[in-house]
Amino acid sequence: MLQRVGETVDPKDAVVKIKDACFPAPFASELEYNSPVHGNWNIVHTGMLVPEAIQIYVCADNCMRGVVLTAAEMNAADRFSFVIVEEQHVLNGNLEDITIEGVTDVLNKRGDHPKAVLLFTVCLHHFVGSNLTYIYDELERRFPDICFIRCYMDPIMQKHGLTPDQKLRKAMYDPLPECEADEKTVSVFGSDFLLDESSDIKRLLRRYGYTVRELPACETWQDLLDMSKGRLFLDIYPAGKYGMETQARRLHRAHLYLPGSFDYEEIEQQLKQLTDALGLPEVSREALDVERAACEEVLAKAKALIRDMPIMLDYLYHPRPLGLAKLLLTHGFNVKAVYLDGISPEEKAAFDWLQEHAPELELIATIQVKMRVLPRGGKEEVLAIGQKAAYFSRSRHFVNLVQGEGLYGFDGIRRTAELMMEAYREEKDTEKLVVQKGWGCECCL
Template identity: 65%
Template sequence: MLKRVGGEINPEGAVTTISKASFPVPFPAGLEFNSPAHGNWNIVHTGMLMPEVIQIYVCADNCMRGVVLTAAEMNAAERFSFVIIEEDNLLNGNLEDVTIEGVTDVLNKLEQKPKAVLLFTVCLHHFLGCDLDRVYEELEARFPQVVFVRCFMDPIMQKHGVTPDQKLRKAMYDPLTEQKAVSGTVSLIGSDFTLDESSDIRRILRTTGYTLKELPGCRTWEEYQQLGTGELLISCYPPAKYGADILAERLKRQHLYLPGSFDYGEIKEEIQSLVHALRIEKNVLSDDLEAFFEREITLCEDTFRHTKTVIGDTPIVLDYLFHPRPLGLAKILLEHEFQVTAVYLDSISPEEKSTFDWLKTYHPDLELRATIQAKMRVLPRKSETRTLAIGQKAAWFSGSRNFVNMVQGGGLWGFDGIRRTLELMTEAFLKEKDPRDLIVRKGWGCESCI
């Protein structure tokens, strides 16, 4: 068994203060470490949102293990198949034929054909210059009743250009047929979670008589196709914007990008954009929108005061997987005198540049800690005092049993999202949880067999 030799590990390169951090990548690239906090969704979880479809991965067996386990762990193995690529297929230059015949074999063995197939090609298809157009043309000719969706499992593209996550969230809406918009219908594009019933967007739509359609709420192919009837498209999750823009152009609809935020001013601007796009003329929101904002902010401030009386000066750490705007959350907590000590992240979104600059000026001692830098594997993972962690990675790296167990924003949005975050912090502070049991479960919100 390997044993560490020498003294303490120097955290340089894995931990820094925000005053010394560079934007947008505060840590040097190098050997990476993957912590056992697995609550974030991967491409298998996201693809399973499409109803009445199956996923087929064409890949070498060494890469297949993770995606197979993901499907099994969420009790969806019957909707998952794979085609193994072997060394001979690479040497003989017949990757196209292997892909076509393998997928054909899978579909021929199914008594009932799916409405669509999410066909995932991989890095090897890129390396070998596989003729994917030929692959899809042949499969579409053999199975005209099946829609083949072009998906990619190519982690080589993870940090350059459009990511696999963005490409998948775009591809999942490609089968939507061009159809007439239905008045009073709004479609939310590209999110893994439905918006909370109490979220600002849902409350506004409900008050004004609009219907919100979301992929996570679809149970049939027909319901899925109804997403194309939205007269207005909305996306809230940053990786969804790329695909939503393309879908809006294809369907000739307006698309509003309304990312989740912890900034009062930005939330107000986004709600004003929504109200304007909906062309709401006479209702309680449009006639007295400023009163609505004042009331919502007052409720937020009341919740901040209550949460502070409970949590006090307890150190707080948070991570980027809890929400796409971790620095925004740190900023609003610090503005309300909470003791945020560290943010776990590996890069900083361009959407948080102004927040990064503000923190750099007003809270220069705030620590930024990497999650994938190799030193994080051996640096101490235990806090000397009781710590409140917001997010699974923050919980694992800090060793806290008082943590908020959520990923990717979890359906929170707007002023209500701020209040719900504070409520979750209070709950986490008052009741311990076992991180060893919870954060190893893949896909927060999915059914898990672990």
């Protein structure tokens, strides 16, 4: 293997102390490096959550490689098809016809009609001004028994407006029909993972006899359609907020955005929002104190075990990495760095607190080009929370979880501390684990 010799790379622009960092963009938006950490879900993984549906992508073959491999790696190639767009199709100006006839050919050759087709148009359709309304109208005329879901693989929009991920998390729920609400049902939107059964939300709703509907639990197309029965729509994952709010307005449902948090006061406020929205008794001060005490107990246990071992964490573990850093620092943990590329507006308070109380905390980019050549790891073993933190720090003691998984509330804090203790006690084969795409998906790697 070739190794760089005789040169030291200056970490400037890729590493900054939080006291010197700018909010919400601590690093310049420039040429990007893509590390081999692939545990986060992409649009193929997320789209596969729709039961009894297939995905069809219409794009050039160079762009097709990644999505085809994703479907194959998760053993779902039978639910994935594609239409290759060539240069002549763009030059001749008939991309609408190519899309329609290509999709028609795919469906006729399958021999079966799925309940739904997630049809992904791409950047080319935008560049040439394709009439997407005409495309979908014609396909719906030809296949009236299939629900065509309007999806987009247009990474040109990644930095401006809604991302492909946000648009998909809205489109998947577009088929939900208008119906009468079930007074004892709550529907949770937007996440790739089921809420843990022990999560604060699940425990509270179960206590009052509510049914909780979530897309990852849907086994049939009808299960998905039944999500519209929720009297209240919830979202806990930032990328799902737009979709949940859009569907709530369309279906005339009350809705709440309750993002996962590591702050006791915020968690308590969110529980109050939930009980108020459902007309339930407010969680008592005594019960909340019990929850806090249980968190304090497990955090103290984790601190006694981990002691002063350096801790690195990243945004891939949870959408609130700075909030987690604050929680750990206030409980005596030796947090050294947070790997992230931008800071959510939801973390402004945590950012301000860390600037004042932990000014030497390092923020380290994950996509800045210097991360390709900067040294990974050091002489001292660290405990990493998240795959990117583990990869860049060369830690074999790491918490292997992405996108917040089913964590929520006080229970999420306790589970995080428990996972940290597990990571401290047990080594993992980091470089083998982090290359697997879509943590939590069925995968043949």
